[in-house]
Amino acid sequence: MPQDTADPVGGRAWQRRKRLDHILATAERVFAEAGFEGASMAELAAASGLPKANLHYYFGTKEALYTALLDSILDLWLSATDSIRPEADPAQALEAYIRTKMLWSRSRPFASKVFANEVLHGATHLRSYLAGPLRTLVQEKSRVVQGWIDAGRMQAIDPPHLFFAIWAMTQTYADFSVQIGAVLNRPELLPEDHAAGTDTILQLVLRGCGLEPQEPLPVAEAGRAAVAPPRRRRRG
Amino acid sequence: MPQDTADPVGGRAWQRRKRLDHILATAERVFAEAGFEGASMAELAAASGLPKANLHYYFGTKEALYTALLDSILDLWLSATDSIRPEADPAQALEAYIRTKMLWSRSRPFASKVFANEVLHGATHLRSYLAGPLRTLVQEKSRVVQGWIDAGRMQAIDPPHLFFAIWAMTQTYADFSVQIGAVLNRPELLPEDHAAGTDTILQLVLRGCGLEPQEPLPVAEAGRAAVAPPRRRRRG
DNA sequence: GCCATTCTTGACCGTTCGGTCAGACTTCTT
DNA sequence: AAGAAGTCTGACCGAACGGTCAAGAATGGC
Numbered sequence: 001m002p003q004d005t006a007d008p009v010g011g012r013a014w015q016r017r018k019r020l021d022h023i024l025a026t027a028e029r030v031f032a033e034a035g036f037e038g039a040s041m042a043e044l045a046a047a048s049g050l051p052k053a054n055l056h057y058y059f060g061t062k063e064a065l066y067t068a069l070l071d072s073i074l075d076l077w078l079s080a081t082d083s084i085r086p087e088a089d090p091a092q093a094l095e096a097y098i099r100t101k102m103l104w105s106r107s108r109p110f111a112s113k114v115f116a117n118e119v120l121h122g123a124t125h126l127r128s129y130l131a132g133p134l135r136t137l138v139q140e141k142s143r144v145v146q147g148w149i150d151a152g153r154m155q156a157i158d159p160p161h162l163f164f165a166i167w168a169m170t171q172t173y174a175d176f177s178v179q180i181g182a183v184l185n186r187p188e189l190l191p192e193d194h195a196a197g198t199d200t201i202l203q204l205v206l207r208g209c210g211l212e213p214q215e216p217l218p219v220a221e222a223g224r225a226a227v228a229p230p231r232r233r234r235r236g
Numbered sequence: 237m238p239q240d241t242a243d244p245v246g247g248r249a250w251q252r253r254k255r256l257d258h259i260l261a262t263a264e265r266v267f268a269e270a271g272f273e274g275a276s277m278a279e280l281a282a283a284s285g286l287p288k289a290n291l292h293y294y295f296g297t298k299e300a301l302y303t304a305l306l307d308s309i310l311d312l313w314l315s316a317t318d319s320i321r322p323e324a325d326p327a328q329a330l331e332a333y334i335r336t337k338m339l340w341s342r343s344r345p346f347a348s349k350v351f352a353n354e355v356l357h358g359a360t361h362l363r364s365y366l367a368g369p370l371r372t373l374v375q376e377k378s379r380v381v382q383g384w385i386d387a388g389r390m391q392a393i394d395p396p397h398l399f400f401a402i403w404a405m406t407q408t409y410a411d412f413s414v415q416i417g418a419v420l421n422r423p424e425l426l427p428e429d430h431a432a433g434t435d436t437i438l439q440l441v442l443r444g445c446g447l448e449p450q451e452p453l454p455v456a457e458a459g460r461a462a463v464a465p466p467r468r469r470r471r472g
Numbered sequence: 473g474c475c476a477t478t479c480t481t482g483a484c485c486g487t488t489c490g491g492t493c494a495g496a497c498t499t500c501t502t
Numbered sequence: 503a504a505g506a507a508g509t510c511t512g513a514c515c516g517a518a519c520g521g522t523c524a525a526g527a528a529t530g531g532c
Contacts, residue, residue: 012529036274037273052521130419160420168404203391203444207391
């Protein structure tokens with residue numbers, strides 16, 4: 001949640017923004033773990049170390065706080081598909097997209113869970129976003145993928161459903177991390193689990209689209225996954 | 237929710253079982269749409285057409301009702317991997333598994349949502365199931381897949397993560413149907429959307445594992461999806 | 473230094489929550 | 503027929519909920 005306006009450091013507006021960000025960051029975790037209905041204002045207050053009335057002073061109602069949180073999450077969401085452009089190499093572009101989504105699953109799992117919870121329960125607060133900007137984005141990027149297919153640069157596949165599959169596979173490492181952790185017998189997912197997941201998803205998508213792994217595009221902080229140990233055999 | 241004990245039709249025990257099933261069926265929908273905390277006993281009572289006190293008579297507490305619902309869902313869950321056996325053809329086995337999971341996403345979306353919601357919020361009531369029967373199942377089936385890999389019958393892949401990917405892709409058509417519907421501009425998902433999703437997932441998994449589609453194994457009720465219209469080009 | 477604005481907070485309010493219970497009603501057994 | 507066992511439900515309860523408010527504390531402009 002970066003502040004883009006340059007308020008004087010220590011000033012009133014700056015302190016206000018700081019408080020807002022602090023509350024939103026706390027709310028992201030609490031709402032992710034308990035859901036909208038499951039989280040109480042008292043719990044949010046305790047978690048952020050502020051009196052309940054103070055939260056109401058800043059956001060008015062619980063729903064307004066929740067909506068503000070969703071907005072801050074959506075800002076991030078739409079920017080991940082940047083690598084998917086007509087002139088890009090399909091394998092490189094898809095790999096960069098998948099790595100970016102996997103990085104978010106690791107770095108901002110709570111944001112992913114809040115989003116998942118909202119969609120799961122009918123997306124009451126997200127309907128216009130889903131049917132608006134997100135739908136437009138998918139249409140646009142689907143046209144790019146279809147262009148690659150028509151040019152014979154990759155296997156035919158239904159582009160929107162390819163995106164649904166990629167979203168599902170990558171976000172599962174945030175949303176269902178408890179399940180994955182239990183199956184892998186870990187208290188919480190390790191970086192190597194994310195790396196193995198990334199490798200698996202990349203293999204399914206790239207080979208599934210008739211593509212061979214290319215020299216990957218550089219992705220911020222993605223270095224770790226790229227130098228994962230060679231795939232071990234006989235696991236589980 | 238089939239009853240396995242043969243109570244005399246119309247008898248007291250039979251009527252009791254009927255009431256329990258009716259309440260559980262209603263609760264599956266209500267809990268799916270609102271979550272555990274979001275659903276109230278009053279709402280559950282109204283939805284099932286019974287007085288609130290009657291629900292408490294049958295299940296005692298809200299949590300007991302919820303736990304009973306989860307149990308009835310888990311009964312179903314573990315049986316889907318039957319097709320994955322060492323002597324089976326990898327392509328046929330994986331295809332049958334994926335089709336079975338997709339059928340559940342279409343026929344019992346509420347069950348999937350209840351399960352997803354529970355895992356999303358920490359799986360408090362499912363920990364022992366996840367770390368017990370489910371983990372055992374994944375270990376067992378992963379050994380089968382690794383056997384296929386060692387025998388050169390399919391590409392190398394991390395078997396547990398392959399299962400995570402399949403779960404994610406198939407269940408997304410139930411759990412996130414609102415998002416998919418919004419992007420595809422539909423009030424709700426159509427059979428042809430599920431068919432297109434099935435085709436996409438099959439392509440990613442089979443080609444991703446270095447397999448070519450084989451003559452599919454018969455799957456209960458799967459006929460519709462198998463005769464889906466030929467894939468259209470240029471969508472979205 | 474002073475006043476206006478902004479911030480902070482404990483105490484409080486009406487509503488809804490999960491859960492209880494007495495007693496009426498129905499169904500089985502003998 | 504009659505008692506036992508099981509079923510049903512309106513009325514009620516204490517606790518927790520989201521939200522309000524008045525009054526004190528802190529801050530900024532002049």
